[in-house]
Amino acid sequence: MAKAGPDVDGENQGGFSSDNSSIIGFSHMHDSGTGGGSSLGNFPIFPFAGCPNDDINTCNYTSWERETPRINGTVHARPGYFDITIASNIRTEMTVTNHTALYRFSFPDTPVTSNTTLNPLILLELEDLAKTRSDGIITVHSPNGRLTGGGTFLPSFGIGSYKSYFCADFDGAQLRDAGIFSNSRAGRAQKLRIVADNNKQPSVRPSGGWVRFHKPTNAENQIVARVGMSFISEAQACRNAETEIPKFDFDGTVAAAEKVWREKLDVIQIDDGGISDVLLKAFWSGVYRSMISPQDYTGENPLWKSNEPYYDSYYCIWDSFRSIHPLITLLDPHAQTLMVRSLLDIYRHEGKLPDCRMSFCKGFTQGGSNADIVLVDAYFKNITAGVDWKLAYEALISDAEVEPMNWDVEGRGGLTSWKALGYIPTENFDELGTGTETRSISRTVEYAYNDFCIATLAKEFGYTDDYHKYLGRSGNWKNMYKADQTSFINQTDTGFVGFLQPKYMNGTWGYQDPIYCSPLLEFPQCYLNPGGHETYEGSCWMYTFFVPGDMSTLISTLGGRDPFVKRLDYLHESGILYIGDEQAFLKVFLYHYAGRPGKSAERTHFYIPSQFNDTLNGIPGNDDSGAMGSFEALTMMGIFPNAGQDVYFITPPFFESVAIKNGQTGKTATIRNVNFDPSFKNIYIQSATLDGKPYTRNWLQHSFFLEGGVLELTLGASESTWGTRAQDVPPSLGPYGNGTVNGTLAGQGAVDRRWHMPKLDMSFDASV
Template sequence: MAKAGPDVYGENQGGFSSDNSPIYGFSHMHDSGTGGSPSLGNFPIFAQPGCPNGDINACKYTLWERMIERVDGSVHAKPGYFDITLANNIRTEMTVTNRTALYRFTFPETPADPTIPSNPHILIELSDLPQTRSEANITVYARNGRITGGGVFSPSFGIGTYQSYFCLDFDGAQVKDAGVWANTRASKATSLKIAPGDVRHTPNARPAGGWVQFERPKANNQILARVGMSFISETQACANAEREIPKSNFDAIAKAAEDAWRAKLEVITIEPGGVSNVFLKAFWSGVYRTMISPQDYTGENPNWSSSEPYYDSFYCIWDSFRSIHPLLTLLDPGSQTLMVRSLLDIYVHQGWLPDCRMSHCKGLTQGGSNADVVITDAYLKNISEGIDWNLAYEAVVKDAEVEPPNWDVEGRGGLASWKTLNYIPTENLDTDGVGTETRSISRTVEYAYNDFTIALLARALGHTADYEKYLTRSGNWRNMFKPDQRSIVYGEDTGFQGFLQPRYMNGTWGYQDPIFCSPLQDFTGCYLNPSGRETYEGPVWLYTFFVPGDMVTLIATLGGRTTFVRRLNWLHESGVLYLGDEQAFLKVFLYHYAGRPALSAERAHQYIPSLFNDSVGGIPGNDDSGAMGSFVALVMMGLFPNAGQDVYFIIPPFFESISIKNGQTGKTATIRNVNFDPGYKNIYVQSATLDGRPYSRNWLKHRFFLDGGVLELTLGPKESAWGTREEDVPPSLGPFGNATVPVNATRVKRRWEMPGAAEFGFGGASS
């Protein structure tokens, strides 16, 4: 829960930025690289060498007064530790335990300003990154310098409010004076309360907090600041701090944090093969960022009592289901299991699976009910310990069948139309619930895939009738496919026909330019707001490719393999695709379904390292709590999941070999490149063996990671025939699977009903 870091002015998504933005404090909880509004960053602390002429009112209190530049080159960071020196020559090191942040301030021997005596001054402010505090209180204990307090804040991408509490203690110097401050003035009063801005509990912008002034530090000019955090009470914040850091030993705490991180990361072993450090940094940074969220708030849930784990900062599952949760399933299945249990406990106590959640508040839904995908993915990949699968099935079926009163924050809207018209209409009449009536195209294809994953779970659990029903619904994307729609870009026909288009309740068609909401046209035109359009954060060109459960039908619908590959090439080469949004990830690997895995490898190298590298701009979009990090890590590992299915696409890893030790079985799976070269001339698989036997499929099942083994890929400089046959491509299990006929033709035979198709079956938790 504790994630200590500097906060800079002007970049609030994760608190810190690696540019030259001034720093105004250090706060103790953060969400990493979020989109939308800033998040957390509650109760920042800030140190000054002293106050001019010893006058406490000559110190700087407000954010705009105290923010200061950093010393160039002074940042040193590693998992569990961060170190920076500011222009006032105060070095700040920080580390954390589960609920507590620990800072070590090293003050200059002699302040640069001769009017400043060596009486360090440390303040805490009752604020957060987005400045949403509506009310707060603070108490200063002048005898020992302890400061406690709390406040009411708003979540960054959701509804409601949350309360947060802190307990700040110091060690290393005797307290000289202490008090509270407000606006730009300090007082020796020891308590302060802030009322809401008005009766609607809007934010109160009044700067305020507490301060402590010290005698000269006893040793090394250092003062330790320990900040316990809680969502329950000030008393629990103090108890957290006292339990987790009972003694003032910064180096030991930092070492323990590093050891905890090392235990998480050491399940991966790499033989780099001489690749550039840029690739190594991009990979390990990606793995690290994947493990930052969701966050374990067990014991800190103020809304209900439960024996189940409680995780927060599912921010958002629309972003995380595609790569964050699949990567955690590979590297940290124990934590992924607890997260699934937490999702189900949220369902038990709040009635719905969340699609987004932060700071104990309901977050905004961006498309479908994507916890359904996470739950099915977990079942198929043996994430099972302590999970009640009957409860899980009940939860996903409720998403599919019952519309909530406010589907902006949970479940799905437009279910009456979904069940009768078999698509989400543009300008839909919805009398069952309230929500933002936009994104009809993207919601349709996402609902279709949500239902597809429910169908897989239904089949695995023996619900045959539900399996048929949800499998049929998964084909609803076809009802928004307009076969004669063309795409004209800058006056020229792209040469491709047939795209998803808006459709009204009476069946007539609307129009949205297939490149609208892309870098080629009005990039920001499809955000989550009442004036948004019929796709979400991406163009029709992108969403027309989103049929993850039935790619064989999509390929046939778009004109067959050759035309499909040309269309996919146009998507990646025209500039219409923005890889900084998560729905673009899967598009890198769709060539596998057309029997062209070599082209997926080409696209992977197109985007890495050009968009993913160790520069300041080395992440193409909001990291979204690790989504970008998990994408680059998985791609460089040489596999990418089709989340919600037991399918991993194979491309050559970006290293000579990579091994993953499974946390459930203790077995190790290795993917090894033969003829690997660090200049990446050989990026095409010529042949493969799995445990010494020839392997021609261009995809893997999760069983490989559970059982362990060696996948050996022999590489060459040109595309080969490996993985290109129809029997080599990943399965398509949708209602029109194995389609070889036009869109409006009679329903075709399902692929798994064909002779020999049982080998494509998906394994359950016990298979």
């Protein structure tokens, strides 16, 4: 839960950014790389070497007065540790335990500010990154200088509010005096309470507390600050701090944090084969960022009592179902199991699965009910320990059948039209609930895939009627396909015909330029803003490719394999596709369904080095709690998933070999490249063996990672026939597929089901 870091006065969704923006504080909880407003960053602290003329009112208390430039070249970061020195020559090191941040401030022998004695002052402000605090309290405890308090804040991408609490203690110098501040003035009062107005609007008044010390007693002029955090109470914040870091041992806490991170990362072993340090940094950074969220808030949930785990910062599942959760399933299946159980406990107590959630608040839905995909993906990949699958199936049926009053924050809207018309109409009449009436195209294709996933689980559990019902609904994307729709770029015909288009309730067609909502035309107009767009963060061009459950029928609809490949090439090469948005990820690998896995390899070897690297622009879009990181990590390991299905696309790893140790079975799965070339001239698979036997499928199942084994890929400099036959492509329903959903595949034997759960007693009222 604790994620300490410096906060800047510029773009600060994650708190810190590697630009030239000044430092305004150091706070103890953050969400990583979010695309909404700035998140968390509650109760920042800030150090001064002393106040000019030894007057507490000459120190700067407001964020805009105290902001201080960083000293270039002083940032040092590694898992479990961060270090930065600011222009006042104060060095700040930080580390964390589960609920507690620990800072070590090293003060200069001679303060930079003139007429200043070395009597360090550290302030703590009742604020968050987005400045949403509506009420608050801070208490100064004499004689030890402990600061406790809390406040009420707003979530960054949702509705409601949340309360947060802190407990700050200090070690390394004798306390001189302490008090509170308001606006830019300080005093020695011991308590400050801020009462919210009647509308509970954020208060703009800077407020907080301060503690001042005599010169530190150690040779390094160091003071250690420990800040425990809680969402329950001040007392629990103090208990968290005292239990987790009882002795202010900074070096020992760093060592413990590094040990835990090394255990998390060591499940991956690579033989890099001589690739560049830039790519190695990109890879390990991607893995690291993928493990930051969702966050374990178990024991800190103020909303209900439960013996189940509670995870937060699902930011958002529309982003994370595609690659974050599948990567966690591979690298940390225990954590993914706890997350699945947490999602179900949220459903148990709030009546709907979340599609986005942060700070105990309901976040905004961006498209479908995508926790459905996370649950089904988990089932087919053996994420089962302690999971109530009866409850899970009930939750899925609720998403498919029961429209909530506010589908902007949970569930699906437009279900009457979805069931009766087979699509979400433009300007839909919705008498059941309310929500933002846009994105009719993207919602339609996403609902269709949600229902596909429900159908596959219904089949597993023996619900034949449900299987056919939801499998039928999964084909609703075809109802928005306009076969004669053309597309132009700069008044030049692209030569491709047939795209998803808006449709009204009476069955007549609307129009959205197929490139609208792409980088070529009005991309910024297509977020969660009302009006004017029927796709979300992407174009009709892109969403026409989103049929993950039945790519074979899509290929047939678009003219067959060769026309499909040409159209997919155009998507990638024309500037229509933006790889910095999550729904672009799967499009890199769709060539596999057309029997052209070599083309997928070409795309991965373009996007990774050009868009994912160690420059300031080395993450192409907001990281959304690790979405970009998980995409690059999976892609570089050569195993990208089709989330919601037991399918991993095979492309050559960016290393000579990569091995993943499974946390459930202890077995190791290794993918090894033969003829590996670190300059990546050999990027095409010529042949493959699995445990020494020829392997021609261009995809893997999760059983490979559970059972372990060696997949050996022989590489060459030109595209080959490997993985190109109809029986070699991933499972699909239509004429270019194998006609199955996780069924028996011609020429390769049966899909491995040994790791799937047995049929359960699923008797319950399915009319929900």
